[in-house]
Amino acid sequence: MAKKIVASTNMNFYCELPELGQTLYARPVSYADDLHLLHQWMHQRHVAPFWKKDIPLEEFKEYFTKSLNNKSRSHFMIYLDEEPICYIMLYEVTSDSIKDYYPYEESDLGVHIVIGLRQHVHEKYLIPIGEILKTHVFTKLPADRVIAEPDVANRIIIPSLEKVGFRIHSQIELPHKSAFLLHCDRETFTPTREITYT
Structure with missing residues (x-):
């Protein structure tokens, strides 16, 4: 089962991207940093409509603190x-x-992704990020499936997730959005990126 493991797994790792001549590096999120x-x-503008967290700083501090303290979550930053x-x-x-919207398994993990600047909302970055995410989950965590629920209007992230092995399961109506429920399964996972833990 995935309980309490996502918050305690080492998330300091990197992956070379020879096609870009650059490196992706992951580290745990820090409140202060x-x-x-x-x-x-x-x-x-490309984030606010989907996350709906374009709120005053004091409100965001509350949300962020609560999320970081939630032991069923892990948060990390990706650097290029x-x-x-x-x-x-x-x-x-x-x-x-989200468990109320599909027949979940106990070890299922969900993922939320924010690309900070519009210039990086591009498949040449999204696909390697998706590939290292899958590799991290299926080599380091006991999850057999990862799910995502992007807004149906998100026409960039959905095709990128599909290109790294996610499949659309269904369209669901959440309280705050219409979403596609996508999933990626361990049984179809083939490593496409080598990641190194530090």
Whole structure:
């Protein structure tokens, strides 16, 4: 089962991207280091309509603190060389309301992804990020499936997830959005990226 494991697994790792001549590096989120950057990202025009966290800083502090203290979640930042480009949250489906929308398994994990700047919302970045995410989950965590529930209007992230092995399961109506429920299974996982833990 995935309980309490997502929050305790080593998330310091990197992956070379020879096609870009660059490196993706992952590290755990830090409240002190990342609060203001993530608050800025939530106000970006390509992020705000989907996350709906373009709120005043004091409100965001409350949300961020509560999320970081949630032991059924893990949060990490992705860097492209020295530049932070992506925020990822992994969460245990059993602790989230998404479990009411499909026949979940106890070890299922969900993922939320934020690409900070519009210039990085591109398949050449999204696909490697998806590939290293899958590799991390299926080599380090006891999950047999990862799910995502992007807004149906998100026409960039959905095709990118499909290209790294996610499949659309259904369309669901959540309280705050219409979403496609996508899933990626361990049984179909083939490593396509080598990641190194530090």
